Amino acid sequence: MTDVISSGPLLLEALVVERVLGAALAHGADFAEVFAEDRRSTSAVLDDGRVEELSSGRDRGAGVQVVVGETTGYAHTAELSEEGLLAAAEAASAVAHRGGKGRAVVVEPSEVRRRSEVAVLPESVEKARKIELLLRANESARSSGSAISQVSAAYGDGRRRILVANSDGLLAADDQVRSRFVVSCVAVGDTGMQSGFESAAFTVGFELFDVVDVEDVATTAARRALVKLSARPAPSGEVPLVLARGGGGILFHEACGHGLEADHIEKDASVFVGRVGEQVASPLVTLVDDGTMGPEWGSFAIDDEGHEAKRNVLIENGVLTDYMWDFQRARRRGRLSSGNGRRQSYRHLPMVRMTNTFLVNGGSDPDEMVAQTPRGVYVAKLGGGQVNTATGDFVFGTAEAYLIEDGHVTEPLRDANLIGNGPEVLRRIDAVGNDFAMCGPGTCGKDGQNVPVGTGQPTLRVTAMTIGGTAGG
Amino acid sequence: MPQKPGSAGSGAEAAGELLELATRVASQARHGEQLEVYVSRGTEVDVRAYEGEIEWLSSATSAGVGVRLVTGGRQGFAYAGSLEEAVVAETLAEARDNATFATADEHVGLAEPDGVAPASLDLWDESVLSVPTATKVALALELERRVRGVDHRVRQVAYCDYGDMAFESAVASSTGIAACASRTMCSLSVMAIAGEAADSQTGTGISAGRGVASLDPGRAALDAVERATRLLEATKAKSARLVVVLDPRVTSTLLAIVSSALSGEAVTKGRSFFAGRVGEEVAAGALALVDDPTDARAFGASRYDAEGLACRRNVLIEGGVLRGFVFDSVAARRASTSSTASAVRGGYASTPVAGCRALSLSPGALDARGIMAEVGEGLYVQSVTGVHSGANPVSGDFSVGAEGLMVRGGELAEPVREVTIASTLQKMLQSVLHIGCDVEWLPGLAAGQSVAIGNMALGGA
Numbered sequence: 001m002t003d004v005i006s007s008g009p010l011l012l013e014a015l016v017v018e019r020v021l022g023a024a025l026a027h028g029a030d031f032a033e034v035f036a037e038d039r040r041s042t043s044a045v046l047d048d049g050r051v052e053e054l055s056s057g058r059d060r061g062a063g064v065q066v067v068v069g070e071t072t073g074y075a076h077t078a079e080l081s082e083e084g085l086l087a088a089a090e091a092a093s094a095v096a097h098r099g100g101k102g103r104a105v106v107v108e109p110s111e112v113r114r115r116s117e118v119a120v121l122p123e124s125v126e127k128a129r130k131i132e133l134l135l136r137a138n139e140s141a142r143s144s145g146s147a148i149s150q151v152s153a154a155y156g157d158g159r160r161r162i163l164v165a166n167s168d169g170l171l172a173a174d175d176q177v178r179s180r181f182v183v184s185c186v187a188v189g190d191t192g193m194q195s196g197f198e199s200a201a202f203t204v205g206f207e208l209f210d211v212v213d214v215e216d217v218a219t220t221a222a223r224r225a226l227v228k229l230s231a232r233p234a235p236s237g238e239v240p241l242v243l244a245r246g247g248g249g250i251l252f253h254e255a256c257g258h259g260l261e262a263d264h265i266e267k268d269a270s271v272f273v274g275r276v277g278e279q280v281a282s283p284l285v286t287l288v289d290d291g292t293m294g295p296e297w298g299s300f301a302i303d304d305e306g307h308e309a310k311r312n313v314l315i316e317n318g319v320l321t322d323y324m325w326d327f328q329r330a331r332r333r334g335r336l337s338s339g340n341g342r343r344q345s346y347r348h349l350p351m352v353r354m355t356n357t358f359l360v361n362g363g364s365d366p367d368e369m370v371a372q373t374p375r376g377v378y379v380a381k382l383g384g385g386q387v388n389t390a391t392g393d394f395v396f397g398t399a400e401a402y403l404i405e406d407g408h409v410t411e412p413l414r415d416a417n418l419i420g421n422g423p424e425v426l427r428r429i430d431a432v433g434n435d436f437a438m439c440g441p442g443t444c445g446k447d448g449q450n451v452p453v454g455t456g457q458p459t460l461r462v463t464a465m466t467i468g469g470t471a472g473g
Numbered sequence: 474m475p476q477k478p479g480s481a482g483s484g485a486e487a488a489g490e491l492l493e494l495a496t497r498v499a500s501q502a503r504h505g506e507q508l509e510v511y512v513s514r515g516t517e518v519d520v521r522a523y524e525g526e527i528e529w530l531s532s533a534t535s536a537g538v539g540v541r542l543v544t545g546g547r548q549g550f551a552y553a554g555s556l557e558e559a560v561v562a563e564t565l566a567e568a569r570d571n572a573t574f575a576t577a578d579e580h581v582g583l584a585e586p587d588g589v590a591p592a593s594l595d596l597w598d599e600s601v602l603s604v605p606t607a608t609k610v611a612l613a614l615e616l617e618r619r620v621r622g623v624d625h626r627v628r629q630v631a632y633c634d635y636g637d638m639a640f641e642s643a644v645a646s647s648t649g650i651a652a653c654a655s656r657t658m659c660s661l662s663v664m665a666i667a668g669e670a671a672d673s674q675t676g677t678g679i680s681a682g683r684g685v686a687s688l689d690p691g692r693a694a695l696d697a698v699e700r701a702t703r704l705l706e707a708t709k710a711k712s713a714r715l716v717v718v719l720d721p722r723v724t725s726t727l728l729a730i731v732s733s734a735l736s737g738e739a740v741t742k743g744r745s746f747f748a749g750r751v752g753e754e755v756a757a758g759a760l761a762l763v764d765d766p767t768d769a770r771a772f773g774a775s776r777y778d779a780e781g782l783a784c785r786r787n788v789l790i791e792g793g794v795l796r797g798f799v800f801d802s803v804a805a806r807r808a809s810t811s812s813t814a815s816a817v818r819g820g821y822a823s824t825p826v827a828g829c830r831a832l833s834l835s836p837g838a839l840d841a842r843g844i845m846a847e848v849g850e851g852l853y854v855q856s857v858t859g860v861h862s863g864a865n866p867v868s869g870d871f872s873v874g875a876e877g878l879m880v881r882g883g884e885l886a887e888p889v890r891e892v893t894i895a896s897t898l899q900k901m902l903q904s905v906l907h908i909g910c911d912v913e914w915l916p917g918l919a920a921g922q923s924v925a926i927g928n929m930a931l932g933g934a
Contacts, residue, residue, distance in 0.1 A: 047742060052576075053575055054549055054550070054575065055549075055551065055571065055824070056550075056551045056552075056567045057553065059537075059554035059822075060554065060555075070523075070526060071526055071527045071528065071530075075532055076535075091532060091533075095527065150743045186744055186867055192746065192869065193867050236895065236930045237712040237932050238934060267629060267631060268629050269666055271670070271673070386874070388675060388858070390629075390631060391675060391890070392673075393876070393890060393891050395862070395863070395893075397863045397872070414868070414870050415865060415868070417863035419874040423671075447632075467893070468872040468874070468893025
């Protein structure tokens, strides 16, 4: 639900913003933008049985962007005063100007939105309560098994208020609250040491911990470490793959997500260039990028270019329907923003980024899928991944995986990376389950900028991918 | 940002100003408190060239403060992205309040001066601030022109960037630490795309140094083009067990992962497979690994560590035998030893932790060609992917995506893509067959050279 609220004073006054935009356009330019951000965060870590540290941070500032044709000048400042902003506007327009007259800018404030009602602002919660979560998780992880030798737990919250204004007259603001909890365990056994982790993170306030039990997060992390103590090396070579619901969404993020970003497309640096309207995946694949998904980790009310989050269908029944766009590229083509313009902070330029990227539910029974797979690998949880959009080759790592033998999930496997080629893997999806779930939260890195993203999928099967184990070599 | 008078100019002056600020705030420690104040300021210019024009140019100055306060063995931390007096005061107050929530720990405390004098290192090249922006832009444009011009098979440049930074920092504490330092760095990096459609391949080139004059766009262009074009028509190799020869950049990446297991933090908390093995053979006999931030060739070179102690040369592995780990003051207390002045931090917003910053392997006798001639048959690994998800310094599992060229009859042969290489870090260190003489001092925390490692599993068709 999107609530229209008045969340107190905006980071910058409309009149100040108009003057700064005017200054940015003073030497002649096509477009100018002011992005202001005020971020406060808290984190607490427990390790080796001790609360090691509570940490608080504050960072705020603004960046001014000036665009002429396809050239952008950018400067940022930590001074949210009019003087500081005018200096940034001057510096940015020194790069991008075409000489000639500027023009005045008038902005129309949009209704201020917050994506979902935050029931409990983290800043209203006593620090002691946040610390208590860590102690509960530690207790729970350590009592999961005598082989658990080390536990670390981390709590984090952040409140990010932003304001975006541009020379098209837009003025929009958002107030984004995120909370997360991560547990990581080490287990020791005859085969050496193993690690396991689990995380819970959403775009909500402290009420998260009424819904998520930190004990569950802890016992899952511990179980993953313990199971891998008896794990054997993964196979080496091509195998059929079943990805459990909610644990493998990153497959799509890497296999085609980045390849469908407009900057890679426009620069002919993606294997998906010129393929809109074509069959790029199995007909079972419908892929969506959706920034409007309530409390999911990659959600927001407005993107960092000031436009509303959107639900964008990228692939429908295997046919490529659209790319994801940043505002400048969308604007040059006369199309609306797709709500994918994001930036790590006011110190960075916006880029087209994913939000929550997921595969839509199919019709197969997940248990049947496994039963009908004579041999393969069952991946319960994925770690991170990486892609080269120009070649289409991508990797992702397993964080919990098992052999499939004779239609049954059997022996646990040590962690390994899987490698494949995006378009080929998408075509090889031959079963999609009816048990959709969103995955644990992710951080997507691109061009030196990190942003929070969500992923999800129902259980699905890929007929073959290469797994990089050390067995059978 | 336009450069205000007084904030440009010699890095040493500006760092001195920061030290004054840090010292002033650190002196506000109350009875029973230890207080450490870290402040930094940096100016950055970044340019991206595309199709003969500037795609974007960004310039700005950032600053920040990080305050650590310890009282009764409890540590609290707070940071802010500003050096304004009111903000710094608020940050100190937060750190003080935060300390009350930690568990008391006798090992927790700030570093104390240890009488070691810092190496005399000149890491500042004024050209980064004095060279006009137009010159920097011209370098990026020249790099792109060269990449596009050298080989007709290069159809596109994915990115072509110039970047630089001029950075000053200071750390002062109520335990007597007072250190400041300044450094500059600039780089050119480019990715070339060769081939068409499904047979596209990419290669990256990089040139980096302390000052603008050290940049070599010609070399970076040739690297990018060679790497991209020699992978054209690459096919998926068959699964096999073989020897790999790692490109220097890949070796650098591998050393960075191994360094996590050499951190006193990981060792004292039971997260390192090296724990308890000092004095044992952990690697091939020819392998010697040191972390030496006093070596000016290293990009991680520094006079002081993040706690303000003078950096020094730390021998980690010698003759294949594990000699020791790197420690900051807290991990050192846990291990009943002294700090090796190896505290590192990711900027003002994070706290110091034990880590390496300037690793290098002692060079061997052969270059890349010589190593391949010795190896005979194997895989030359040009680049790896998925390192953050496939290399685990706790379990030692190592499984990453790879691309490169087969080695046949001692020479580079057909190109290979979409394969994995796997082993464990422990086995890899013990299976090092050759260490090259072709050391490259690369941005990052480790130098690299060609290295041959045996008995790796190639996962392919």
